[in-house]
Amino acid sequence: MWSAQDVARDQVRRQAKGLDVAAVAGKVAEAAVRxxxxxDQVRRGGSFSELSDPERLAAVWAAKHEEWQRVRDLMVQAGWAVYEPERDVQGSQWAQERGERRESALAARDAFEARRREAAGELRTEVWLSAGPSRLIRAAADRAGVAPFQLLAQLAERVVVNEDGAVSVPPFTPSR
Incomplete structure (x- = not known):
């Protein structure tokens, strides 16, 4: 999720493109009012709608006010007639960082979704065995050099269900 500053910087960068200093000054004044x-609305404990987060909205408007001021000051200092986002070194750097964070977040989400899809076909379970079968599984796993859960997984992979519903496992040698 983007911070209030990220949201403000992105919106101001897009909205300011092509605006002159007077228009940007108007945006500074509007942002100050908002x-x-x-x-004030947050202090009163009110809400703007059921869907809004008043604290977040207040933080975004504070960040927008600050960003509009930065753009206005940059334009005045650099003597620009209109705002061109490409010429704004700091704004471009922030935009690039936001883009990189977004790409990283999307890649992480895609990896998570791939793992989730992969795991959907898996079955995870706990098996509680009585002492006798448990000793047999442990002994067989020790002889094969695998963990008991690995031996059970290999057994499950080789299960054969006959037409009459009988379950069996053909003889095999466990592998590491």
Whole structure:
């Protein structure tokens, strides 16, 4: 999830493109009003709608106000007639960082989804065996050099169910 600053920087960068200093100054004033209104609403404990998070909205407007001011100051200092996002070194760096974080988050989500899809075909279970069969499984696993759960997994992979429903496992040598 993007921070309030990330949201503000992204929106301001897109909205400011092609605006002159006077228009940006108007956006600074508008953001100041919105920042004040949302902060007041949070202090009163109100909500803007059932879907909104008043604290987050107030934080975004505070960040937008700060970012509009940064853009205005940059334009005045650099003598730009209009804002061009490509010329804004700091804004471009932040946009690149946001893009990299987004790509990283998407890759992590894709990897998680792939693992989840893969795991959907798996069966995880606990098997509680009485002492006799448990000793046999442990002894066979020790002789084969595998863990008991690995031996049980290999047994399960080789299960054969006959037409009459009888379950059996043909003889095999456990592998590591």
């Amino acid at each position: 920042e004040r209104e949302t902060a």
